[in-house]
Amino acid sequence: DIQMAQSPSTLSASVGDRVTITCRASQSISSWLAWYQQKPGKAPKLLIYRASSLESGVPSRFYGSGSGTEFTLTISSLQPDDFATYYCQHYDNYMWTFGQGTKVEIK
């Protein structure tokens, strides 16, 4: 089974900072890679699908990139509403796998 490892597990940042979260796969994967934002007590929200496609309604400060085994989610200028936990997710052969999450905290 393919494992997804996110880093860092926690990130402290300030409003306006550029933030990058990395998701590494245990082996080379296709571009079936998605990113989600989750706030406490709420359902996750899809931000990026197919590694780099922005979901409708999601602000353009969220940017996804990568291929092979390394993928990144970048927030170009962190906003107060962006403090949350972020998860990557991979799909392969009728199985779906999440990374362990990255909590973005206020510095």
Add this chain to the structure above:
Amino acid sequence: EVQLVESGGGLVQPGGSLRLSCAASGFTFSYYWMHWVRQAPGKGLVWVSRIHSDGSSTTYADSVRGRFTISRDNAKNTVSLQMNSLRAEDTAVYFCARGDRGAFDLWGQGTLVTVSS
């Protein structure tokens, strides 16, 4: 309004059973694969199960295979998760989610399942 609404969560003893339901509205339910994803308290997201748009095929995570059964009724726009032989480690919020483009683009609010004596 496009939404998913889960129900059926609660407290159950180890070894017991529970059936979760998810009611869909505002979109053509029969077009989409549907999933269940769970999240233990303070932990990350874990995919549980998936069902094809016409109900013809299903997939399960290793941790629940043989104990959980996913089903759907396209006439009633509902997807269900029958959970048997429940264990303490099944305690989690269970989310119903719509599958599209290899991801989950619509989520319900979640329903809490607590397995405890």
